[in-house]
Amino acid sequence: MTRLSELGESHIISRVLTRNPESAHVIVGPGDDAAVTAPEGRLVSTADMLVENEDFTRDWLDWDLLGRKAAAQNLADVCAMGADPHGLLVSLAVPDDTDIADLEALYSGLFDEAERAGTALECTVPIIGGDLSSSGLIVIAITALGTVREDAAFLRSGAQPGDALYLAGTVGRAAAGLDLLFAGLRRETAGPELRALIDTQLAPRPDYGALRTVGTPSAMIDVSDGLSLDLARVAAASGVGIDLDRALLRDLIDPLLPAAEVVLDVRATGGAGDADSSDGRAATADDLALSWVLDGGEDHGFAASAPSRQDPGVGWRRIGEIRTGHDVSLDGTPVPASGFSHFGK
Ligand SMILES: Nc1ncnc2c1ncn2[C@@H]1O[C@H](COP(=O)(O)OP(=O)(O)O)[C@@H](O)[C@H]1O
Numbered sequence: 425m426t427r428l429s430e431l432g433e434s435h436i437i438s439r440v441l442t443r444n445p446e447s448a449h450v451i452v453g454p455g456d457d458a459a460v461t462a463p464e465g466r467l468v469s470t471a472d473m474l475v476e477n478e479d480f481t482r483d484w485l486d487w488d489l490l491g492r493k494a495a496a497q498n499l500a501d502v503c504a505m506g507a508d509p510h511g512l513l514v515s516l517a518v519p520d521d522t523d524i525a526d527l528e529a530l531y532s533g534l535f536d537e538a539e540r541a542g543t544a545l546e547c548t549v550p551i552i553g554g555d556l557s558s559s560g561l562i563v564i565a566i567t568a569l570g571t572v573r574e575d576a577a578f579l580r581s582g583a584q585p586g587d588a589l590y591l592a593g594t595v596g597r598a599a600a601g602l603d604l605l606f607a608g609l610r611r612e613t614a615g616p617e618l619r620a621l622i623d624t625q626l627a628p629r630p631d632y633g634a635l636r637t638v639g640t641p642s643a644m645i646d647v648s649d650g651l652s653l654d655l656a657r658v659a660a661a662s663g664v665g666i667d668l669d670r671a672l673l674r675d676l677i678d679p680l681l682p683a684a685e686v687v688l689d690v691r692a693t694g695g696a697g698d699a700d701s702s703d704g705r706a707a708t709a710d711d712l713a714l715s716w717v718l719d720g721g722e723d724h725g726f727a728a729s730a731p732s733r734q735d736p737g738v739g740w741r742r743i744g745e746i747r748t749g750h751d752v753s754l755d756g757t758p759v760p761a762s763g764f765s766h767f768g769k
């Protein structure tokens with residue numbers, strides 16, 4: 425083991441960046457005061473961080489998966505705007521006794537996810553810079569840049585009554601994985617079905633390719649905080665109501681039932697269990713699975729509205745419709761916006 429405190433900063437940076445892909449649009453990459461790149465079209469920028477104890481715990485830390493998650497949550501935001509990712513700025517604070525091998529694993533996860541997005545969208549996604557600091561708690565803050573053709577960005581504000589509502593990827597699986605982790609399960613010991621849910625929490629895999637098949641959506645959002653909260657944002661931005669169809673959510677709910685049984689069992693026997701769950705009162709496996717699907721966001725599924733006559737394209741499933749009004753409902757019954765919020769409200 426070699427601790428970071430035994431190495432110099434520039435040595436650490438060059439070690440972790442050995443896999444950084446060559447990219448024609450990068451004129452000056454990591455190593456100068458700032459990066460110089462050549463974007464084509466309009467610049468799209470977003471930032472998202474992962475903070476120890478808020479977004480993950482040391483207890484279930486896997487550095488490679490943490491890197492994948494950090495890249496995925498930023499790339500999902502850029503791509504949900506309809507943009508091609510252009511590059512990542514990676515700012516990192518870690519304890520100075522961190523093993524360099526762990527940091528290399530983190531960057532390997534970042535590069536793997538950036539490559540997955542690049543393959544889906546036919547572009548190269550390099551790391552163009554960042555910052556490194558020492559801290560008791562691990563914090564990874566990424567700024568992702570992308571480019572989009574003039575007037576081609578997908579916004580939250582264009583949904584129209586009568587449009588259909590579609591989802592690419594999943595919702596609820598990462599929330600199920602989180603409750604399994606809080607219930608004491610670990611990916612190393614869980615069976616394949618529950619392990620897949622834990623893996624979605626630890627390293628979500630957004631369906632970037634679906635953003636190529638979507639055609640022209642009237643509105644789009646990356647579901648990071650849960651359908652109930654994120655669709656309420658679309659409803660507010662578009663001045664519409666949104667009705668989810670429970671029958672169309674069945675394919676998302678049913679695969680979560682075994683995990684819901686496990687979590688309810690652990691809670692019933694007084695184990696850890698609901699340290700962070702938003703469902704509070706779920707009494708049955710079906711209620712709990714539904715609450716994961718409505719309020720669980722970290723899968724980074726994409727929700728989009730489009731005229732219902734428009735073919736939804738490969739990777740998209742219909743989950744509801746846009747109507748007049750201003751709230752989100754499930755089969756006509758209002759759904760409270762109780763997705764995730766860092767400050768509790
Ligand atoms: N500290 C901040 N300073 C400025 N803008 C911010 C800050 N935090 C969030 N925002 C902006 O507020 C909006 C909502 O943020 P957030 O809920 O994190 O969005 P998302 O779910 O897409 O990541 C975004 O446009 C984001 O850029």
Ligand SMILES: Cc1ncc(C[n+]2csc(CCOP(=O)(O)OP(=O)(O)O)c2C)c(N)n1
Pocket residue numbers: 472473477478479480481497602648649700721722764766
């Ligand atoms: C230890 C721990 N507690 C709680 C959560 C749940 N959680 C943390 S962030 C988040 C939502 C998404 O994160 P956010 O920073 O809001 O992403 P953004 O909306 O900005 O993309 C959820 C459900 C978690 N993953 N790990």
Ligand SMILES: [Mg+2]
Pocket residue numbers: 471472
């Ligand atoms: Mg954010």
